[in-house]
Amino acid sequence: MKTHFRWLVLPVLLYAGCLLPACSKDKKSNVPGGSGSADRIFYSGNTAFKILDLRSGTEKSIINNAAESHQERYDVARDGSQIVFYSESLTSDDITFTIYNADGGVIKTFRVGKYVSGIPKLSPDKSMIAFIWQPASTYPDKYVAVFSRDGRQLRAFKGVDDYAWTSDQRLLMVTSNAFYLSSADLSTAQQLRNLNGLPEEPEQLDISRNDKRVAFVSGSHIWMINMDGSGLRQVTSSGNREWYPAWSPDDSRIYFNLDWTGNCLELRVIPSDAAQVINIDPHTDGPAPRIMLNGNRICSQSQPMARP
Template sequence: MKARILLLPVLVAMMLFNACKKDDQQGPGGDNGSYNYGPGAIFIKQGTEGITKIDMSTGELSLVMKNWLDAGWDISWDGKKGVKQVDVSYDETKYIIFNTGDGSTLKEVSYEPADNHGGLPCISPDGTKLALRPTLREGLVILDMAGNVLKSIAGYGADHTFEYLDPINWAPDGSILFKKNSSLYRTSVDFSRAFKIKDIPFADWKGDAVASPDGQKIAMSLNGHIWLMNADGSDLHQVTQSSQQEVAPSFSPDSRYIAMKANSRAGVPGSGTTAPHLCLIPADGQVYKVYPGEDNRVIHPTVKGASPDSRGLGVAIVGDFVWR
């Protein structure tokens, strides 16, 4: 009897420890009005509007940057800084680095492009460089935060030239992912060379590919759905299913989830306009049906205080977004 009494507190302690451990490993949910969708924030720019952000731990929506006309923007990987592109004149572009907390300007990076405007900016993982998407007259351009051109690359190899608006995306090690012919490539960290990751046998693939912050996975939109593979190009497979299209994957800061634009439907039932809606899936390689009600593992984030969509859809996204 004494032995059983002594064991009871030990068992209770173990149960409490395991319960806490299980809670620590739980991912985004948002059930029961908690609005807890995971770490960081999702930043959204809709057309010529400014940048807003959804705090993924609270569901609260706030304004980061007021409206401006130019399209180029990005958010640093730590979520603390952003960049917006302002085309000052025919031969001058400014990249305004701002604080995402209050929208204040931290610095202005001036660039005189060979084209009439500079390329769309992407902030490097360490926050020290800007990669500019190719324009009509320039290929891949790398700037430091003083506006100095570190690299201007027309293409990689005799059989490759960057084309207008070819997608580029940073990987966490400071290399860049890009499309060459029908294959996904990665540059070296000094941008002097490029290496093939994998042939991508889909005609609709334009070159978009995003790396997870932990460097383990790459996600792409192929054949109208999201596909996932290991960083070395192995195990490429489809991870979303629907009667519509899923595009623009973006990993969560902890690499555990993928956000995307999906479920294109009327913003308001019965209206004549349509828009894709935000949804999240685990980045575990399993296959998920993304329409509301088809798979309870799929999350459809909403804004705290907003009227819920009667169909269970997440936030409508007309423009671009990133999860930081």
């Protein structure tokens, strides 16, 4: 089938309307600061996708991912009820998304095709899935594509390198030179601010539940910006790399992965309201405590997605 295009020119950013023809055993955890947290941490280990329940201090494995080449490519719905899982063939030309419930049961599977990259992300109401796409027909152009749960492409924005959903189902997007925020119907986007003041282009965006702040990675450290484009500041610093920031459901904490050993991305947590840059010593727990399991550190291959 022939691919059809329609374009709407925006400031710097282009919108494309269509790009596809189809238009275990529980274990105990040690929680920093006690076990009063209401958070559940969904994360990808080396052999399984897991849920660490900080309320009860237990962990369970729900999806076997030992054979997956991209163990970090998952997303969890904001209410923690569903998980979208990326899987690719050995030739990388057949990409499938599988949607699971929080017990690991399959809800739905659909094939996207090829040229998919990045992490698929569920919209807050779970009706749509977005991901970065670079189809051969328009190469080297790159898009954030939005699909329905039955595999139909709904929208696409050109030139987007990373993105995140707001609670009202708009897309916050990063291009090579600016932050953009889409309209509610995903038909247009406006620039929030340029990227001046950052060491590298932002990636790994995560938006607070109240839609007021955005945590992201730039230059291997965590930064933050207000949703109106103000308040740009660095949050963490170290001689290593801090990756995959994720807001807690009450916006008081940011979970992240500290990469300093080369073989383990440690799961750590910091307060989200620290007034100064948090300098992290990887050999100690303060001021970014490890979250431990049976006295051992947790090694996460993915963003530690915190859900209620």
